[in-house]
Each structure stands twice: as C-alpha cells, then as structure tokens.
Amino acid sequence: MATTEFGRAMRRWRDRVPPDAAGLAAGGHRRAAGLRREELALLAGISVDYVTRLEQGRAAHPSAQIVEALARALRLSGEERSHLFRLAGLAPPGPDTVPAYITPSVQRLLDRLTGTPVAVYDASWTLLVANPPYTALMGDPSGWRGNERNGVWRHFVGPGSRVRHTSESRRALEAAEVADLRAAAARYPADQRLRRLVAELCASSERFAELWDSGAVGRHEAARKTIDHPRVGALTLDCDVLTVTGSDLRIMVYTAEPGTEDAERLALVTVLGTQSLVG
Missing domain, CATH: 1.10.260.40 (lambda repressor-like DNA-binding domains)
Structure with a gap:
C-alpha cells in the first residue's frame, strides 16, 4: 500500500x-x-x-x-x-510550475541566521518557511493554509501585515507585487495554483484587478520598514529581498543598525519569541 x-x-x-x-x-x-x-x-x-x-x-x-x-x-x-x-500518489512538481524546493545550500544559510528574521517565499510570494525570529517579529504563520500563506493575497484581500505603510509605499508595494505575479505567470504558464490565485485576486480585489489589467510594473527594492509589534512597539528595520538564481526563491531578511534602539527592540523580540508575556 x-x-x-x-x-x-x-x-x-x-x-x-x-x-x-x-x-x-x-x-x-x-x-x-x-x-x-x-x-x-x-x-x-x-x-x-x-x-x-x-x-x-x-x-x-x-x-x-x-x-x-x-x-x-x-x-x-x-x-x-x-x-x-x-x-503520496502525486506527480512531482515539474519545470513549468513555481519552484518550492529549498535547496540544501539555502537551508544551511537559514540554519546559520538564527538571530536574524528570515523568511523564504516562492516566485508567487507564497511563504515556504519562516525562522523563529521572523515569526516573532511578523506573527506566527503555522496556522495559515492555502491563500493565507500568500503575501500578495494577504495584502490585497486578507488581514495584511504588521508593516506600517504610507500611501506612497503602499502603492509601490502593490505595483511590485502585481508585477512579480505577472512575471511568475509568464515563466510558469502551466502552474494551475498560480492561475487560480490570480483569478481569485482579480475577483476579490478591485485594486488588484485594476493593476493587473493596467499592466502595472514595479520591483521590490531594499527599504526601511516600520513594523508595529504588539509587545515591543514600533521597530524601523532594513528589509532586503534576495533572489536565488536558478530556484526563483525570495529570501526576505530584516536587520537593524547595531547599537540603535531598534536593534535593542529586535533583540528583545527575538528573545520573547511567540510566548505570551506574564506579569
């Protein structure tokens, strides 16, 4: 059997x-x-x-x-x-589907960044794995299923994230997310999950549908982001997105300038983890 x-x-x-x-x-x-x-x-x-x-x-x-x-x-x-x-009775993912395989070298990188918030997404911005500091900073994704694990869906349809946005930064992020999905859809035309995601986003979000139909372009760039953490307050951190050539993975990394109050707060977030404060 x-x-x-x-x-x-x-x-x-x-x-x-x-x-x-x-x-x-x-x-x-x-x-x-x-x-x-x-x-x-x-x-x-x-x-x-x-x-x-x-x-x-x-x-x-x-x-x-x-x-x-x-x-x-x-x-x-x-x-x-x-x-x-x-x-499991399933066809292994082929070359025409969005890669979700985390290579051993990327896994070793994650294993070494134990004190830094790091998450890995695929080319459609579906979360593959988040380390404990990232979970502590951005919230626990372990209960998320289906589209809930997709960052674009969470931004346009779901509850969003802890990142604080200005009108300008929100517009830039939306354009970049839509452009990324369009590029992924072109690279992986046989990926049914990606096609369903785009269809559901177009049906659920007028803003996404507008950007998709307009051919909006944009790209993710390194940026300073303010995260409103429910326990330690606001942290302003550097956010870098690294793309792994060949596997199309996106590695999102948050860091703080050493010696700053933000660095101290980030260290506290990491220590606290996802445990509830008592007392």
Missing part, C-alpha cells in the same frame, strides 16, 4: 536528521539520533497527530503542500523529494 510506504519513508528519513542539523536543541534523553515526531511536526507546520497517522499509514492522500513541507523539514534531496511525491 502506497500510504504505508509513504509512512516508512517518512520514518526512515526522520531518523537520519539530527536535531542540530535542523536548528533544534538536542537536549534530553533521546532513543534515536534523529528527529522526534513533534519536532518534525514543528518544522513542517503540521500537527503531531497528523505526522503519527501518516507514519502509521492511517492518513491517505496528503496534499502537495503537506508533502512539500515534509520534504523541506526532512532535508530531502531533489530526487528524494520527487520520490516522496510519488509515494
């Missing part, structure tokens, strides 16, 4: 990933050197119960999004990732 073999493969690959290779502390008594189920669930953004059911063959037909998240959490190679898709 394919589902059973899917679970066996998950367990086999989970056992070979040491916690420190995934940026996790390896403290406490461990029966095996690899990841625990709860650690895999945390890294993949799914429930421990679902990981257990997948491994035991009691959950069938995981979605492509779930398989992709598991492949990232398990640090699978490109061939292993394709094999996991096939075990």
Whole structure:
C-alpha cells in the first residue's frame, strides 16, 4: 500500500536528521539520533497527530503542500523529494510550475541566521518557511493554509501585515507585487495554483484587478520598514529581498543598525519569541 510506504519513508528519513542539523536543541534523553515526531511536526507546520497517522499509514492522500513541507523539514534531496511525491500518489512538481524546493545550500544559510528574521517565499510570494525570529517579529504563520500563506493575497484581500505603510509605499508595494505575479505567470504558464490565485485576486480585489489589467510594473527594492509589534512597539528595520538564481526563491531578511534602539527592540523580540508575556 502506497500510504504505508509513504509512512516508512517518512520514518526512515526522520531518523537520519539530527536535531542540530535542523536548528533544534538536542537536549534530553533521546532513543534515536534523529528527529522526534513533534519536532518534525514543528518544522513542517503540521500537527503531531497528523505526522503519527501518516507514519502509521492511517492518513491517505496528503496534499502537495503537506508533502512539500515534509520534504523541506526532512532535508530531502531533489530526487528524494520527487520520490516522496510519488509515494503520496502525486506527480512531482515539474519545470513549468513555481519552484518550492529549498535547496540544501539555502537551508544551511537559514540554519546559520538564527538571530536574524528570515523568511523564504516562492516566485508567487507564497511563504515556504519562516525562522523563529521572523515569526516573532511578523506573527506566527503555522496556522495559515492555502491563500493565507500568500503575501500578495494577504495584502490585497486578507488581514495584511504588521508593516506600517504610507500611501506612497503602499502603492509601490502593490505595483511590485502585481508585477512579480505577472512575471511568475509568464515563466510558469502551466502552474494551475498560480492561475487560480490570480483569478481569485482579480475577483476579490478591485485594486488588484485594476493593476493587473493596467499592466502595472514595479520591483521590490531594499527599504526601511516600520513594523508595529504588539509587545515591543514600533521597530524601523532594513528589509532586503534576495533572489536565488536558478530556484526563483525570495529570501526576505530584516536587520537593524547595531547599537540603535531598534536593534535593542529586535533583540528583545527575538528573545520573547511567540510566548505570551506574564506579569
């Protein structure tokens, strides 16, 4: 049964990933050197119960999004990732679809930036992974599903983000987001998910539809952004977006100038994490 073999493969690959290779502390008594189920669930953004059911063959037909998240959490190679898709009864993503594979070199980069807010998006601005400092700064995305994980959808239709905008910066961001989606749609014409996203945005947002039809152009550039954090107040940080040539990933990085009040507040955000303040 394919589902059973899917679970066996998950367990086999989970056992070979040491916690420190995934940026996790390896403290406490461990029966095996690899990841625990709860650690895999945390890294993949799914429930421990679902990981257990997948491994035991009691959950069938995981979605492509779930398989992709598991492949990232398990640090699978490109061939292993394709094999996991096939075990799930899914066609591996082809060259005409938006890449969502985080290469080992990019993963190593993320593992080393443990004190810096970093998130990785695909070419359609769907969030693939966010490290703990980014989650602490911008909010926890672990419960987001479907379009909720797409930054363009959240800006035009959803709740937005903690970034404070002027009218000018909002217009520039909107033009850049629409231009990015148009370019992605041209590069990946067979990507049905991207086509559905554009259609839903056009149907749900008059502003997006207007920009899409007008052929608006723009591009993301390095900028200073003010984030209204619910616990430490406003932080003004440098935001850089790096594009990974060949894989079309966008790496968003927030930093503060050393020795400033913003740097102190960012350090506090990182320490606080997503835990609730008490007292």
